[in-house]
Amino acid sequence: MDLRLSGELLSFRDEVRTWLRDNVPERPLAPVTTERGFAEHREWERRLAAAGLAAVHWPVEHGGRGLDALSASVFYDEYVRAGAPDRLGRLGLGLVGPTLMEWGTPRQRELLPAMLTCDDIWCQGFSEPDAGSDLASLRTRGEVGTDSIRINGQKVWTSHFRFATWIFALVRTDPEAPKHRGISYVLIPCDTPGVEFRPIRQMNDDAEFAELFLTDVEVPLENVVGGLGNGWKVAMSTLTHERSSNLNTAAHFHRVLRDAVALIPEARRNDSLVRYEVGRFHEEIEAYRFMTLRTLTEVSKGEKPGPQASMGKVWWSELQTRILEFALSMLASEAEVRSGGLPGATNLFKHYWMSRASHIYAGSNEIQRNIIAERVLGLPRSA
Ligand SMILES: Cc1cc2nc3c(=O)[nH]c(=O)nc-3n(C[C@H](O)[C@H](O)[C@H](O)COP(=O)(O)OP(=O)(O)OC[C@H]3O[C@@H](n4cnc5c(N)ncnc54)[C@H](O)[C@@H]3O)c2cc1C
Numbered sequence: 001m002d003l004r005l006s007g008e009l010l011s012f013r014d015e016v017r018t019w020l021r022d023n024v025p026e027r028p029l030a031p032v033t034t035e036r037g038f039a040e041h042r043e044w045e046r047r048l049a050a051a052g053l054a055a056v057h058w059p060v061e062h063g064g065r066g067l068d069a070l071s072a073s074v075f076y077d078e079y080v081r082a083g084a085p086d087r088l089g090r091l092g093l094g095l096v097g098p099t100l101m102e103w104g105t106p107r108q109r110e111l112l113p114a115m116l117t118c119d120d121i122w123c124q125g126f127s128e129p130d131a132g133s134d135l136a137s138l139r140t141r142g143e144v145g146t147d148s149i150r151i152n153g154q155k156v157w158t159s160h161f162r163f164a165t166w167i168f169a170l171v172r173t174d175p176e177a178p179k180h181r182g183i184s185y186v187l188i189p190c191d192t193p194g195v196e197f198r199p200i201r202q203m204n205d206d207a208e209f210a211e212l213f214l215t216d217v218e219v220p221l222e223n224v225v226g227g228l229g230n231g232w233k234v235a236m237s238t239l240t241h242e243r244s245s246n247l248n249t250a251a252h253f254h255r256v257l258r259d260a261v262a263l264i265p266e267a268r269r270n271d272s273l274v275r276y277e278v279g280r281f282h283e284e285i286e287a288y289r290f291m292t293l294r295t296l297t298e299v300s301k302g303e304k305p306g307p308q309a310s311m312g313k314v315w316w317s318e319l320q321t322r323i324l325e326f327a328l329s330m331l332a333s334e335a336e337v338r339s340g341g342l343p344g345a346t347n348l349f350k351h352y353w354m355s356r357a358s359h360i361y362a363g364s365n366e367i368q369r370n371i372i373a374e375r376v377l378g379l380p381r382s383a
Contacts, residue, residue: 003293005074009070009071009074012067012071012074012075013074013078016053016074016075016078016079017078017082019051019053020078020079020082020084021082023047023051024082024083024084024085025040025044025085028085029041029044029085032086032088033162033206033208038088038162038163040085041085041086041088041118042088042118044084044085044088045087045088045089045116045117045118046117046118048116049063049116049117052064052065053075054093054116054117055072055093055097055116056071056072056075057069057071057072058097058101058112058116059101062097062101062109062112062113062116063112063113063116063117064116068300069296069299069300070296070297070300073249073292073293073296076249076251076252077249077250077251080249080251080252080255081251081255088118088121089115089116089118089120089121089122090160091121091122091123091124091159091160091168092115092116092118092120092121092122093115093116094241094242095122095124095168095238095241095242096115096122096124096166096168096187096238097112097115098237098238098241099168099185099225099234099237099238099241100112100225102237103185103225103226103234103237104225105222105225107222108187108222108223108225111166111187119165120165120166121160121163121164121165121166122160122164122165122166122167122168123158123159123160123161123164123166123167123168123190124158124159124167124168124169124238125140125155125158125167125168125169125170125188125212125214126138126155126169126170126235127155127156127157128140128153128154128155128156129154129156132364133363133364133366133367135170135235136179136180136183136232137179138153138170138171138172138183139153139172140152140153140154140155140169140170140171140172140214141153141171141172141173141175142171142172142173142184142186143173144173144221144228145221147220147221148218148219148220148221149171149173149184149186149218149219149220149221149223149224150216150217150218151169151171151186151188151194151214151216151217151218151219152214152215152216152217153171153214154211154212154213154214155169155211155212155214156200156209156211156212157200157209158197158209158210158211158212159208159209159361161197161199161209161210161212162199164190164197165189165190165191166187166188166189166190167187167188167190167195167212168185168186168187168188168225168238169185169186169187169188169214170183170184170185170186170231170235171183171184171186171231172184173228173229173231174228174229177229180232181229181232182229183229183231183232183235184224184227184228184229184230184231185224185225185226185230185231185234185235185238186219186223186224186225186231187219187223187225188214188217188219188223189219192217192218192219193216193217193218194214194215194216194217194218195212195213195214195217196212196213196214196215197210197211197212197213198210198211198212198213204350239362239363240304240305240306240309242362243305243309243310243312243313243362243363243368244295244305244308244309244312244313248312248316249292250285250286250288250289250292253285253288253316253319253320253323254282254285256320256323256324256351257278257281257282257285257323260323260324260326260327260348261278261327263327263331263348264327264330264331265331268330269330274330277326281319281322281323281326284319285319288312288315288316288319291308291311291312291315292312294308295308295309295312306375307371307372307375307376310363310368310369310371310372310375310376311368311372311376313362313363313365313368314365314368314369314372316358317355317358317359317365318359318365320355320358321352321355321356321358321359324348324351324352324355325352327348328348328349328352331348
């Protein structure tokens with residue numbers, strides 16, 4: 001097996017590296033939840049898009065470069081190494097965008113380029129107060145008329161709602177059908193009358209999620225993706241893309257490890273047991289890298305990630321938490337006062353708690369383990 005990059009990939013890597021070196025802002029952008037931070041991140045996304053780097057693996061007609069999954073992984077490795085800003089349109093880029101490429105009508109695919117320039121920001125309306133892991137129990141109703149759907153119900157934990165212009169949502173359009181069959185996947189413009197976000201105030205005073213109330217929200221039938229009643233299959237495509245997001249590259253975890261280790265006081269860092277632990281994390285990240293390379297090779301051959309996405313999701317989310325727990329234990333009480341500039345977080349604690357959240361979103365790790373048990377190991381289904 002030859003794991004070296006081809007000549008073509010090497011020259012692509014050099015192009016990306018040079019562009020990032022010349023363009024990545026010297027100071028970190030303001031937090032994306034603020035007006036200023038949003039404007040700065042959008043400006044950055046537009047520069048990426050103008051350079052043809054917003055989504056190199058997307059087809060040219062949708063604003064990409066038509067490169068393969070391996071090239072996208074090379075791009076993200078460079079992106080992380082360069083310390084470039086967090087991506088703004090994550091849910092468009094990583095979730096609904098690829099879903100529309102697979103299931104969308106030509107008209108729906110016209111929405112794709114604006115995801116890359118972040119003229120449109122997307123949020124996800126899947127979870128409900130009584131439908132999280134058991135998503136197929138969702139109760140938001142969609143009454144189907146001659147040429148439109150009228151939607152009533154409530155969603156919860158809607159991230160990235162603040163500047164969102166579109167929602168991709170699951171609604172029950174056939175209450176008589178078996179629960180996985182009566183669901184439709186609908187695209188809802190946020191400015192439709194009856195759409196209301198109510199921010200959820202968190203313990204730390206942030207409000208990163210909202211409750212989403214949909215009251216007599218009417219959208220045209222042409223906004224249904226993949227056909228009426230076919231929403232479960234379309235949603236599985238979205239969730240698979242979310243779990244195997246190429247933002248979770250091994251380079252990202254190497255960076256988390258390096259930055260976390262840098263926070264440990266030097267005397268402790270040189271302790272042989274500490275060095276041993278760091279070495280083990282390094283090995284684990286490399287093993288994860290090989291696993292992602294295997295998936296990428298399959299995707300490049302046109303195969304779908306399938307249950308492997310669940311294995312990757314459990315691996316990256318728990319590995320990151322263990323690295324951060326290790327750094328916190330090394331710092332002990334000093335962790336409270338030493339706030340490191342870890343990527344995407346203001347300090348070690350915030351980064352740690354965000355990593356705990358990753359065990360829950362994109363389908364909780366318990367659910368991923370059920371999927372691995374049933375579909376990879378062939379064990380009996382849970383009751
Ligand atoms: C940071 C973050 C961002 C999110 N953003 C969004 C968003 O933008 N849009 C959106 O729609 N949702 C979002 N969610 C919601 C997320 O999808 C749900 O939290 C998740 O699906 C779990 O559902 P729940 O919270 O209702 O927990 P529950 O389903 O009530 O689960 C509670 C616990 O029971 C376990 N459990 C449940 N069923 C089983 C089973 N069969 N076997 C074993 N264990 C089980 C779960 O693993 C979990 O530990 C987000 C969540 C987080 C943490």
